[in-house]
Amino acid sequence: MRLEIAPGILLWREKFTRIEQEKLLHAVMVQVQDAPFYRPQMPGTGKAFSVEETNFGELGWVADKSGYRYQPIHPITGKAWPAIPGSLLKLWEEIAPSYQFEDPPQCCLVNLYRAGARMGLHQDKDETAAAPVISVSLGDEAVFRIGGSERRGATKSLKLQSGDVVAFGGPARLAYHGIDRIAAGSSTLIPGGGRINLTLRRVT
Numbered sequence: 001m002r003l004e005i006a007p008g009i010l011l012w013r014e015k016f017t018r019i020e021q022e023k024l025l026h027a028v029m030v031q032v033q034d035a036p037f038y039r040p041q042m043p044g045t046g047k048a049f050s051v052e053e054t055n056f057g058e059l060g061w062v063a064d065k066s067g068y069r070y071q072p073i074h075p076i077t078g079k080a081w082p083a084i085p086g087s088l089l090k091l092w093e094e095i096a097p098s099y100q101f102e103d104p105p106q107c108c109l110v111n112l113y114r115a116g117a118r119m120g121l122h123q124d125k126d127e128t129a130a131a132p133v134i135s136v137s138l139g140d141e142a143v144f145r146i147g148g149s150e151r152r153g154a155t156k157s158l159k160l161q162s163g164d165v166v167a168f169g170g171p172a173r174l175a176y177h178g179i180d181r182i183a184a185g186s187s188t189l190i191p192g193g194g195r196i197n198l199t200l201r202r203v204t
């Protein structure tokens with residue numbers, strides 16, 4: 001069942017069943033062997049993120065001392081990013097038309113939250129805002145916070161659990177959002193514990 005939680009934000013609780021989550025996690029971990037998680041850094045200060053990241057697809061989002069950007073190669077290995085798993089391409093084909101969008105995703109940003117990792121309130125402004133962002137959560141539950149397109153505005157929080165899918169488009173595409181905390185140990189899905197978030201995006 002699809003819930004419209006705010007204009008432009010669609011939520012499907014447990015869209016992926018446990019078995020489907022296990023299969024998706026396996027497909028992700030196979031690709032991660034070719035594109036290991038690494039810790040991005042804040043532009044300017046070089047302070048490391050608490051979240052570890054990698055990407056799949058033709059372009060990947062990276063952050064280092066010199067800035068935020070999309071690039072076709074992994075910053076550590078120098079190799080092209082591996083392909084986006086087929087089940088995620090299928091998810092995009094199912095959902096993107098709700099936003100009058102058909103072209104396939106160019107990027108799947110993969111965020112790994114081990115215990116204690118978080119992501120501060122931010123906007124995603126490094127890609128085209130014409131296309132939606134589609135997010136899949138796996139593993140430990142997270143407290144997700146979302147506001148409006150101005151930093152100072154009111155926010156609300158939403159619990160995201162393993163298998164949940166959220167799509168953000170139209171008026172929500174430039175909304176401030178972040179992950180306040182992870183409930184470490186709340187899921188048995190990910191070996192070693194934690195949460196993985198997959199976001200499908202168009203970049204150009």
Ligand code: MD3
Nearest residue numbers: 111124133135168172173174175177197
């Ligand atoms: C709303 N990731 O990778 S996913 C990110 O759970 C990011 O790892 C969070 O924020 C995570 O940039 C949240 C949900 C999400 C992703 C992109 C959005 C919400 C969004 C872009 C615009 C508006």
Ligand code: FE
Nearest residue numbers: 122123124177
């Ligand atoms: Fe974001």
